[in-house]
Amino acid sequence: MRSPGGNSPSRAALPFTLPGDSAGLHQPKRRSWERRPHLWFILPALVAYGILFIYPTIRSFYLSLFDWTGIGPIGKMVWLANFKELLHDERFRKAAWNSTKLFAVIFVLQNTVSLGLAMMLNRRSPMTHVYRAIIFLPVVMSAVATGIIWVLMLDPIIGIVNPVLRDIGLGSLQQEWQADPKWAMKMVYLVQFWQWNGMAVVLYLAGLQNVPEDLRHAALIDGAKRWQVFRDVTFPMLAPAFTIVTALSFILIFRAFDLIYVLGGSTGAPDGATLVIGVLIYGEAFGTSSFNAATRMSYAMAEGVTLFVFLAGMSGLLIRVLGRREEALH
Amino acid sequence: MSESFLGTRVSRRSIVKGMGGVAAASALGAPLALRTRGAAAQDKVELTIWGNHPEWKDPMEEILTAFMEANPDISIQLTEIPGPDYNAKLQTAITGGQPSDILGDLEGNILVRVAAGGELPFIDLTGKVDISGLTETARTQVEVDGKVYGCPLAAYTVGLAIQNPIFEKHGLTPPSTWDELLSVCQALKDAGETPIVLGAKDWVHPYFMYIGLASSVLGPDGFAALRRGERQLTEPEVVAAAQLLLDLQPYYNAGFEATDYVTAKAIFANGRGAMMVAGTADFTGFRQVNPEADLSFIAWPGPEAGKSATTTGLELLYTVSRFSSPEKQEAATKFVAWLATKEAQQLVSDKIALPVHKEVTESDDPIRAQTVAASQGGDVAVWYDLPEVSDSVTAVQNNQGGLWTGRLTAEQFAQEMQAAVKPNPDA
Numbered sequence: 001m002r003s004p005g006g007n008s009p010s011r012a013a014l015p016f017t018l019p020g021d022s023a024g025l026h027q028p029k030r031r032s033w034e035r036r037p038h039l040w041f042i043l044p045a046l047v048a049y050g051i052l053f054i055y056p057t058i059r060s061f062y063l064s065l066f067d068w069t070g071i072g073p074i075g076k077m078v079w080l081a082n083f084k085e086l087l088h089d090e091r092f093r094k095a096a097w098n099s100t101k102l103f104a105v106i107f108v109l110q111n112t113v114s115l116g117l118a119m120m121l122n123r124r125s126p127m128t129h130v131y132r133a134i135i136f137l138p139v140v141m142s143a144v145a146t147g148i149i150w151v152l153m154l155d156p157i158i159g160i161v162n163p164v165l166r167d168i169g170l171g172s173l174q175q176e177w178q179a180d181p182k183w184a185m186k187m188v189y190l191v192q193f194w195q196w197n198g199m200a201v202v203l204y205l206a207g208l209q210n211v212p213e214d215l216r217h218a219a220l221i222d223g224a225k226r227w228q229v230f231r232d233v234t235f236p237m238l239a240p241a242f243t244i245v246t247a248l249s250f251i252l253i254f255r256a257f258d259l260i261y262v263l264g265g266s267t268g269a270p271d272g273a274t275l276v277i278g279v280l281i282y283g284e285a286f287g288t289s290s291f292n293a294a295t296r297m298s299y300a301m302a303e304g305v306t307l308f309v310f311l312a313g314m315s316g317l318l319i320r321v322l323g324r325r326e327e328a329l330h
Numbered sequence: 331m332s333e334s335f336l337g338t339r340v341s342r343r344s345i346v347k348g349m350g351g352v353a354a355a356s357a358l359g360a361p362l363a364l365r366t367r368g369a370a371a372q373d374k375v376e377l378t379i380w381g382n383h384p385e386w387k388d389p390m391e392e393i394l395t396a397f398m399e400a401n402p403d404i405s406i407q408l409t410e411i412p413g414p415d416y417n418a419k420l421q422t423a424i425t426g427g428q429p430s431d432i433l434g435d436l437e438g439n440i441l442v443r444v445a446a447g448g449e450l451p452f453i454d455l456t457g458k459v460d461i462s463g464l465t466e467t468a469r470t471q472v473e474v475d476g477k478v479y480g481c482p483l484a485a486y487t488v489g490l491a492i493q494n495p496i497f498e499k500h501g502l503t504p505p506s507t508w509d510e511l512l513s514v515c516q517a518l519k520d521a522g523e524t525p526i527v528l529g530a531k532d533w534v535h536p537y538f539m540y541i542g543l544a545s546s547v548l549g550p551d552g553f554a555a556l557r558r559g560e561r562q563l564t565e566p567e568v569v570a571a572a573q574l575l576l577d578l579q580p581y582y583n584a585g586f587e588a589t590d591y592v593t594a595k596a597i598f599a600n601g602r603g604a605m606m607v608a609g610t611a612d613f614t615g616f617r618q619v620n621p622e623a624d625l626s627f628i629a630w631p632g633p634e635a636g637k638s639a640t641t642t643g644l645e646l647l648y649t650v651s652r653f654s655s656p657e658k659q660e661a662a663t664k665f666v667a668w669l670a671t672k673e674a675q676q677l678v679s680d681k682i683a684l685p686v687h688k689e690v691t692e693s694d695d696p697i698r699a700q701t702v703a704a705s706q707g708g709d710v711a712v713w714y715d716l717p718e719v720s721d722s723v724t725a726v727q728n729n730q731g732g733l734w735t736g737r738l739t740a741e742q743f744a745q746e747m748q749a750a751v752k753p754n755p756d757a
Contacts, residue, residue: 070421071439072446091728156585157597178588181735266414269531270587271731286418288532294724295421 057308060301070285070297082302092303094272095280098185102276103253105189110200110245115238117197118204119230132205136198143195147262150191154178178263181273188263188274195259196252200245207241208234236329243322247315254311257282277307375661377406377654379432381483382416382646385615389681396677397668404661406432413591414532424451431654432662434483434646437471438715444474452479452649453659459667467711468686471644480649481670484611484683487642487701487709488538490631491608491616493601494624496523504628506638508543508574511631515581518604525581527603529594535607536575536730537723538641538712540747542607542630543571545710546639553710557718559753564744570633572740572747576733587734599623610683611645613697627697629704640705643712645683718754725750 033039064082067075086092121132138146153159154177162174177183211234219229235242257278260268266288268275285300381390387410394406409430411419417436423429433452435443443450456478461469464481472480492504500521505511515525529535545553547568548561555561562568583589583603598606599619608616608627616623629638648669650662668674675687680694684701693699713719729746732738738746 069442069446070425072443072450073448151590151593155589155593157583157589157602158593176585176588179585180587184588264588265531265590267531267533267727267731269731271735271737273731282418286421288414288727294721295417 060308061305063298064301064305066298068298070295075298078298082299083306085299086302086306091272091275091280092277095268095275095277098268098274099254099256099276099278101185102189102192102256103250106193106196106249106253107246109189109193110197110249111242113193114197114200114245115204118201118208119234121201121205122208132202135201138195139198141195143258144262146191146195147259150187151178151263154187179270181270184264184270184273188260188276191263192253192256192259196249200249203241203245203248204238207238211237239322239326239329243319243326246322247318250318251311251315254278254307277303281307374403374405375657377404377432377658377662377665378430379406379408379648379665380416380420380430380434381408381410382413382434383611383614384410384412385618386410386611386682389614392681393674393677397665397674400668401661401664404664406665427653429651429653431651431658432665433649433651435480435649437482437644437647437712438720440472440479440647440649441474441717444477444479449652450479451652453652453663455479455650455663455666458663459670461670463672463687463689464670465686465688467642467715468644471715472647472649480647481666482644482647482686483669484645484675484678485642485686486609486611486645486683487640487705488542488607488609488712489627489629489640489701489704491598491606491612492626492628493598493604494626495601496604504626505631506628507631507635508633511574512577515578519581524583524597524603525605526578526583527589527594527598527606528582528586529589529591530582530587530730530734531590533727533730534591535594536733537726538607538609540571540575540726540730541641541713541722542639543574544568545641546630546632546637546708547571548710549637549639549708550710554757556751557716557753557757558755559751563748563751564741567633569740569744572733572743576740579734587731595619609643610698610701613695614682625697627700627704629707632708636707638704638707640701640707640709641712642684642705642709643715644686716757718752718757719750721750721752722747 063074065077065079067078067081069075117135121128121135153161156162156174156176156179159177161177165171165173175183177187215233215237216229219233220226224232255278256276260274260276261279261282264274264279266279266283268279281300281303284296284303287295379394381387383390387408390408390410394408398404398406420429420433420435424433429451435452440452454477456476459478459481461473461478461481464472465485468482468485471482472478490504496518497504500517500523502514502517505514518525528539544563547570548556552561556563583594583597586594589597594606595612595615596619597603598608599616601620601623610627613625613627616625629640632638648666650659650666652659654662670687672687672689675685675690679685679690679692679698684698685693691702714723725747729738729743733740733743
């Protein structure tokens, strides 16, 4: 039996049900989990995420309302007292300001140096892959190992930076890089940027490879200069990469801990010059050394909750503003 | 459908059957194997213990081996955790119910935990551990309200470590007064040496230096008066201790503000500095860095002759975890009881640091002999061990950096320190 319009088998002879087939409507209704088998695949990750992230986060909100050192039973409820204290806490303000400065510096460097490097690496040359690997290498290195290496290199007694400067005739530039409050935070900027530069370069490189060559060539043929091509063609086309780089670095910088802890220690030496929010929270929660078991777990949680709310709010705002910018540019 | 397998026709069904048989046999055999292994494990109770001095791993292993030889039914596995990370790991493990079986708490923490109330992470060892032989300082840290909770591993006394070759090379003698300290520092600096190695990054050295110098002004009686609120750290003669800390600034190592405790120890051990704040425990680390190091120990110089001082504290307080099984608790209790004996403390004295047993007064180690002699001049407890002055740690931690950068004067620093004192008339 043939169908009227061709030589395909009739619907009745098909071994399966076609969409819209009336026979299919009479099949028993499948349950939600049967209709969405992918849920089973993400369930283990969801459970782990719930246990390791969602529950502790919610619990932190609750515990931040208490006066608890982290030792012994949970103390009395103080409601928002920890949050009120935060507003007047000089160290918290200093740490927040240092984190803000760090983000601002990294933001500028990522959108100048990293973007410039990405544009250079976007050119085809035999060594491009090698350069890319070298630039990306710090991203995959252990932050603690990176920190220790920089601490040793910058040390005025056993480091190599000062001797090298002296040997190449720039002895006047020698500094106590980590001990001088004027230089300590600059070293944090340098090391933090050195570590995360590769990520921004790769993201911008991916964005650059999505910019059609035709557009650039068309602009050049129309008489645009290289700078105009970059400003009016390339950079607007990089808007999605710019959004990702900015949002990611915002989150990474404000929750930065490991590398800066190694560089500045538990108190942000010297004299709090390198204290950032991540290090401050850790010190309050777990103490600042084996000699100081004085901890304020609930206060640390209040700091963490404040940071969480700030990051969530600002990230949402950033993504929305930058998303609108992308739409406007396109 | 079937396949040829070594010349035999094997059906897929028979393969599945065979696999099922193997699985069933494994399931039956596993409990048997476990029972056998369980029987072997019953021979030895395996305990865990954590330490906070990685440089003590070898001597600690020797001490544990001595215990295990006397108790062949117990095996103890040691994990050394770097000091700065120890408290974080311990608190996290306690919260998660997974601390080591022999639980090493930080000095002062047993008092804090008992005062905080609630369920303790360690069990009551009253009647099981005899602490009558321990020093008064040690007993007050592990016995609260008549209940015994553990035994300290060792004690440490903090003063000044001296690099003998540097002093000999320049014909200098170790200082015993503040004036001598300043003149020795100047002479060493003039000779191109680094007079004092200080690691101020993690504030530990400045803390011990301040409490050492302030204690040399106060003496044991003045320190007791400070705790009772009868004396103040803002008195001019005590402020002078903070001022000395500042006056010595030109004599510290380059970049001391950002030099950490461990790096400072390495710099000193390698002979790149003449003096350093050091506790008894540090000398094991110095020798690991440089086995040839020729060192000695002196008390903190005092404002005048005869007023030198040392401060003495305790290493980890070993207790028995309440999270462990009864069998492990029993074995861990044996260890803690052994640690409180003269025999164990003699080993501690010979291999690690100062003993906490009253009858152990001698040591194979000359540094420990010098330490005992130095502490005769005027020894007070490490301030953070005592509730009235325990917040002094946080005060130094938050303010010592201000001294170096000029944010705080010595007077202002002393005010911050005094604000951290919680006087108790009954102390």
